[in-house]
Amino acid sequence: MVFxxxxxxxxxxxxxxxxxxxxxxxxxxxxxxxxxxxxxRQRRISRDENTSDLAIQVAxxxxxxxxxxxxxxxxxxxxxxxxxxxxxSTAAKVQAAIGATKAFAFDLTAACSGFVFALxxxxxxxxxxxYKRGLVIGAEVFSKTLDWSDRSTAVLFGxxxxxxxxxxxxxQHFLAESLNTDGSRQVLTSGKAAFGSPFTQYAEPExxxxxxxxxxxxxxxxxxxxxxxxxxxNDSGIDESEIEYFFLxxxxxxxxxxxxxxxxIAREKFPANxxxxxxxxxxxxxxxxxxxxxDGTIKLDGNQTVLxxxxxxxxxxxxLIVKL
Ligand code: ACO
Numbered sequence: 001m002v003f004x005x006x007x008x009x010x011x012x013x014x015x016x017x018x019x020x021x022x023x024x025x026x027x028x029x030x031x032x033x034x035x036x037x038x039x040x041r042q043r044r045i046s047r048d049e050n051t052s053d054l055a056i057q058v059a060x061x062x063x064x065x066x067x068x069x070x071x072x073x074x075x076x077x078x079x080x081x082x083x084x085x086x087x088x089s090t091a092a093k094v095q096a097a098i099g100a101t102k103a104f105a106f107d108l109t110a111a112c113s114g115f116v117f118a119l120x121x122x123x124x125x126x127x128x129x130x131y132k133r134g135l136v137i138g139a140e141v142f143s144k145t146l147d148w149s150d151r152s153t154a155v156l157f158g159x160x161x162x163x164x165x166x167x168x169x170x171x172q173h174f175l176a177e178s179l180n181t182d183g184s185r186q187v188l189t190s191g192k193a194a195f196g197s198p199f200t201q202y203a204e205p206e207x208x209x210x211x212x213x214x215x216x217x218x219x220x221x222x223x224x225x226x227x228x229x230x231x232x233x234n235d236s237g238i239d240e241s242e243i244e245y246f247f248l249x250x251x252x253x254x255x256x257x258x259x260x261x262x263x264x265i266a267r268e269k270f271p272a273n274x275x276x277x278x279x280x281x282x283x284x285x286x287x288x289x290x291x292x293x294x295d296g297t298i299k300l301d302g303n304q305t306v307l308x309x310x311x312x313x314x315x316x317x318x319x320l321i322v323k324l
Pocket of ligand 1: 151156
């Protein structure tokens with residue numbers, strides 16, 4: 001039997017820091033409103049780097065940490081809802097830039113659940129026995145897609161990328177998972193393409209920028225995602241006390257606080273960094289994981305059991321229980 005394990009973690013964020021006070025210079029908002037409602041104090045906003053540029057930095061950093069050549073990679077999976085282009089995929093650009101000549105590469109779209117969905121997919125590739133190692137990256141340049149005249153959404157998001165090197169292992173590290181979608185709940189949308197051709201009526205262009213029913217998203221996270229995590233623990237027979245940390249998608253500190261209370265799990269078990277980066281969608285979990293490896297919270301020695309949980313547009317939500 002062959003299993004998969006996360007052997008390296010890395011992240012990269014653009015240099016430019018934009019604080020809540022900076023935002024107040026360009027729209028009718030203020031630090032007090034943003035920080036009390038979301039916990040976010042600043043975010044990184046790309047000046048000239050696109051999504052692939054951030055992801056390429058993560059890929060290079062993972063290879064360097066592992067002392068691997070790019071030609072030793074079998075695949076690159078990249079989760080994003082802000083790709084450079086639909087074709088080529090952002091993953092293909094990473095593949096070319098690092099010279100991963102043997103690797104197949106593709107993008108995966110599941111909004112803020114993207115990294116969890118991609119990691120689960122990649123784990124199956126390795127478990128099949130056909131592939132030995134690959135990169136799973138979450139990368140977003142949200143700033144290029146936001147409606148900067150809409151204060152209710154523009155203040156929430158940031159740019160960044162994070163990822164992991166996944167390799168074959170003789171021991172089981174991925175212990176349990178639950179992936180879910182409810183396409184009937186359209187409370188979070190972006191990137192709608194206009195419909196039409198010379199052979200039909202052209203439809204009115206749809207709203208392309210991100211649109212969100214904030215309250216509905218908040219309630220979805222508290223109710224559905226909390227339930228999903230508790231159900232997964234129950235179904236897998238893994239007690240909450242065995243989970244050292246819960247790495248949840250970093251959307252909003254109030255969501256985290258309320259989920260911890262609802263699930264009756266100590267708040268200290270939920271690391272958070274949205275104060276510094278805002279909501280980076282598919283990148284939020286690997287950025288957080290990478291910071292926790294850097295500060296020694298996560299040792300990557302195979303002895304810490306953690307739960308990763310993403311949730312967002314689709315609606316999508318998914319959790320993995322993994323030994324790191
Ligand atoms: N600055 C100042 N005032 C603002 C801002 C802003 N940036 N944005 C909205 N307001 C105003 C509104 O206009 C409204 O004013 P009004 O009462 O005069 O009409 C008032 O603040 C309250 O607005 P609400 O939308 O009701 O504020 P609410 O308390 O619901 O908080 C928030 C909004 C923070 C978005 C909340 O609904 C939330 O946290 N939702 C979760 C959504 C989320 O995290 N989405 C991230 C993407 S999804 C994901 O990653 C899972």
